Each structure stands twice: as C-alpha cells, then as structure tokens.
Amino acid sequence: MSVLEVKGIKKTFGTQEVLKGLDFSLPEQSVLGFIGQNGAGKTTFMKLIVGLLASDEGTISVCGEKVQYGNTKTNRLIGYLPDVPEFYGYMTAYGYLTLCGEVTGLTGIEIKEKATELLKLVGLENNKKKIKTYSRGMKQRLGIAQALLNEPKLLICDEPTSALDPLGRKEILEILHRVKKQTTVIFSTHILSDVEKICDHIVLLHEGTIKLSMTLAEMEARFSFNQLLVEFNQSLSTADYESIFEGLRVTNKGETYLVQHDELTEIQTKLYTRFINQGIFPKKIEVYQPSLEDIFTEVVQ
Ligand SMILES: Nc1ncnc2c1ncn2[C@@H]1O[C@H](COP(=O)(O)OP(=O)(O)OP(=O)(O)O)[C@@H](O)[C@H]1O
Structure with missing residues (x-):
C-alpha cells in the first residue's frame, strides 16, 4: 500500500495558483526528495498533508486514510518537522521529549524507552544542556527525534538542512537515511546534492505542477544525455x-x-x-x- 496518495491537489492563495493539480504516490520505506525553487509551493503542500491548510480540489490519503482539513486524525500516522522548529529553550532534550510524550498520551515507561532510543538515534543521548544553548543542527536533530516519538508511518521534514553548515547537513542526512527502515520520509529542499545522497524517489515541483516524479534509478536512466x-x-x-x-x-x-x-x-x-x-x-x-x-x-x- 502507498503511504501517501495524492490526487489532483490544487491550492490557490487569492489569485495566485500555487498548486495546479498534483498527482503522485509514495511506497513504504522510501525517502522522497521533494524539490523545487523558493516559492514553488513545497511548504504549502506539506501543510496540506498535515491538515493545516485546506486544498481547493483533490485528495490526499495517508496509509489509505483521507486527510481532512481541521481534523487531526491522520496526524497520528505523521511526524512533522517544520523548517524552523520551536522548543522550550529552558528544557533539556530529554525533558522536552518527556513533555511531548506526556502530551501524546504515552506511559511513563514508554516515554523513557522512546526518549532514550530517539536521543541515541539523533546523537543527543549524553547532552544535558538546555535547548537554548543548542546549535541549529542540534535543534533540527531534536526536532527529528520529536517527530518520531509517535512512531509515524510518514515523516515530513520541511527543508531540514537548508540553514545548516556542511557537517550539520551531513548529520541530518545520515539520520534520515537510517530512519527510512522504520518510516517513509518526505524531505523538501532546494539543495540538490542532498537529494542525491539519500533519496530514492524525487518529485520536482515547478510553477505549481509536478515536472518529474520517479525513482532516482529511473531518472538516471532517462537523463543519461548520451x-x-x-x-x-x-x-x-x-x-x-x-x-x-x-x-x-x-x-x-x-x-x-x-x-x-x-x-x-x-x-x-x-x-x-x-x-x-x-x-x-x-x-x-x-x-x-x-x-x-x-x-x-x-x-x-
Ligand atoms: N498563507 C499564504 N497566503 C498567501 N500566499 C501564500 C501563503 N502561503 C504561501 N503563499 C505563497 O505561495 C507560494 C508558495 O509558497 P511556499 O512557502 O509553499 O513555497 P516553498 O516552495 O516552500 O518556498 P521556500 O523554499 O522559499 O520555503 C509563495 O508565492 C508564497 O508567497
């Protein structure tokens, strides 16, 4: 079954047609590079998937369930990392994940196990410092841990590497690559070399339409240029x-x-x-x- 099924999605802001009819689907355990220039509509599309915006036309299904604007039911299947994640700066990473676990309704034992496992995954397991002292890269890594807390089927990361230095980017890419075994990942970016490193599918959004939607292997075969x-x-x-x-x-x-x-x-x-x-x-x-x-x-x- 497709983790994500997108059919005929259109979105307009005023007179600006931002998305003009998107269609694609995404299989399990893949990493999708969702690429497009600034203003192409990547964030708009991601907000549609998590029901933060209403589409004008079309449907989005996550694991076969239709996303409905204003209804967060499908969000139990989704982890979302916004482009600029916000945290309580006075907390530690462990404290923050504990709070998120409590809000999500996990038991104390589940929270302890999950927080420990996820902080290890993102390389913050021994960090006892307050989040306000964290670098951007560390905040992005903590954001990934938080987004994975409810064991989502689909992890959406909005430009997770854009503001990072090469080392920070490398760390995030390695984590996303590892995470692929547990969850399908959508990773929006305009840094094409990052996509080449970890994605197996790409969707190229340009002027409101999908110009390319294929696996990286299909793309290499199609664009060999002889x-x-x-x-x-x-x-x-x-x-x-x-x-x-x-x-x-x-x-x-x-x-x-x-x-x-x-x-x-x-x-x-x-x-x-x-x-x-x-x-x-x-x-x-x-x-x-x-x-x-x-x-x-x-x-x-
Ligand atoms: N709430 C809104 N109201 C009006 N216009 C909007 C709104 N949100 C986005 N837009 C417009 O829609 C277009 C697409 O924006 P979006 O943020 O989705 O692009 P993006 O591909 O994520 O860009 P970037 O890479 O710069 O983050 C832009 O022209 C933007 O100005």
Missing part, C-alpha cells in the same frame, strides 16, 4: 582539439569535454584510436552521469 566525458590535464591546443574531436559533437568547459554519442562503442573506438595515434591521453574518460542539478536545469528551462 554523453561521454573526457578530461585532460590541461585544455587542448586548437590543433590537438581538432585531431582528437574532429567531426564529433563536443561542448567544453576548461579541460573537460562532453562528447555527444548516438552509439557509445563507435565513439569510444574512434576516440581511443585517436588518443593512440596522436599520443594525447586524457586524465579521465567516462560515460557522463548528469547531476540532479543538470537535470533540474534541463527540466525547468
């Missing part, structure tokens, strides 16, 4: 360039050349023969795998 990347230690002289690439479709940036091919082996044979004949050898030659950033640019242009 190019070979050839890199030299230094950029080639005009004469060397002509002797190596004559008659081929090539674009280049500095020492890196991208050679378009219809038939890979034919182009490889041609190039290797020329390298040997000319005595000019590349530092690197490989089938070019476009980055998510390349694909994003290609799709939204």
Whole structure:
C-alpha cells in the first residue's frame, strides 16, 4: 500500500495558483526528495498533508486514510518537522521529549524507552544542556527525534538542512537515511546534492505542477544525455582539439569535454584510436552521469 496518495491537489492563495493539480504516490520505506525553487509551493503542500491548510480540489490519503482539513486524525500516522522548529529553550532534550510524550498520551515507561532510543538515534543521548544553548543542527536533530516519538508511518521534514553548515547537513542526512527502515520520509529542499545522497524517489515541483516524479534509478536512466566525458590535464591546443574531436559533437568547459554519442562503442573506438595515434591521453574518460542539478536545469528551462 502507498503511504501517501495524492490526487489532483490544487491550492490557490487569492489569485495566485500555487498548486495546479498534483498527482503522485509514495511506497513504504522510501525517502522522497521533494524539490523545487523558493516559492514553488513545497511548504504549502506539506501543510496540506498535515491538515493545516485546506486544498481547493483533490485528495490526499495517508496509509489509505483521507486527510481532512481541521481534523487531526491522520496526524497520528505523521511526524512533522517544520523548517524552523520551536522548543522550550529552558528544557533539556530529554525533558522536552518527556513533555511531548506526556502530551501524546504515552506511559511513563514508554516515554523513557522512546526518549532514550530517539536521543541515541539523533546523537543527543549524553547532552544535558538546555535547548537554548543548542546549535541549529542540534535543534533540527531534536526536532527529528520529536517527530518520531509517535512512531509515524510518514515523516515530513520541511527543508531540514537548508540553514545548516556542511557537517550539520551531513548529520541530518545520515539520520534520515537510517530512519527510512522504520518510516517513509518526505524531505523538501532546494539543495540538490542532498537529494542525491539519500533519496530514492524525487518529485520536482515547478510553477505549481509536478515536472518529474520517479525513482532516482529511473531518472538516471532517462537523463543519461548520451554523453561521454573526457578530461585532460590541461585544455587542448586548437590543433590537438581538432585531431582528437574532429567531426564529433563536443561542448567544453576548461579541460573537460562532453562528447555527444548516438552509439557509445563507435565513439569510444574512434576516440581511443585517436588518443593512440596522436599520443594525447586524457586524465579521465567516462560515460557522463548528469547531476540532479543538470537535470533540474534541463527540466525547468
Ligand atoms: N498563507 C499564504 N497566503 C498567501 N500566499 C501564500 C501563503 N502561503 C504561501 N503563499 C505563497 O505561495 C507560494 C508558495 O509558497 P511556499 O512557502 O509553499 O513555497 P516553498 O516552495 O516552500 O518556498 P521556500 O523554499 O522559499 O520555503 C509563495 O508565492 C508564497 O508567497
């Protein structure tokens, strides 16, 4: 069964059509990278899933149950980490999770077990400091622990890495990757390299519509671009360039050349023969795998 099923979702603010009919579904134990530029409608969509906003049209189901605006029933299946999580700064992480557990209705023993397990998961198990002394990264990690307290089927994280330094981002990504065994994760971001690191599905939102919705493997197959990347230690002289690439479709940036091919082996044979004949050898030659950033640019242009 799909953890999340989205059908024909539309949302307008005044005259601005922010979401123009979204359709996709998400299987269990996956990490979805929900990507889009600033203002694409990512937060709006996430608020629709947790029933904080009403859609104009369409339905969202979580584990087969329809989300209804103003009714928090489906939220027992969801953990939500907003982009800027708020805490009581005077509390410790353990104290805060204890409070959240009490509000959720867990027993004392359950709270102790869960809080200990989750603080370990997010690397805060030995931290006795008050939350007000925490870095942004530590607050995000505590936010993930809190969102996982009710063992959700779906964990929604709104731009959890955007404001963090590289180390903080790495820690969050590692946690989300680990969490995938227990829950499906939706992770909104505009940092494409983060998506490449941990997501197995992507949905690309642009101008209110979904431009791409597929697994990362499907995306790699679809956007191979049929190019070979050839890199030299230094950029080639005009004469060397002509002797190596004559008659081929090539674009280049500095020492890196991208050679378009219809038939890979034919182009490889041609190039290797020329390298040997000319005595000019590349530092690197490989089938070019476009980055998510390349694909994003290609799709939204
Ligand atoms: N409550 C609201 N009232 C009016 N307009 C809104 C409201 N919430 C969002 N918008 C508008 O909807 C559009 C999408 O906003 P949203 O916050 O969902 O985008 P986002 O993809 O999350 O952006 P970012 O990456 O910058 O957080 C924006 O143009 C925003 O100004």
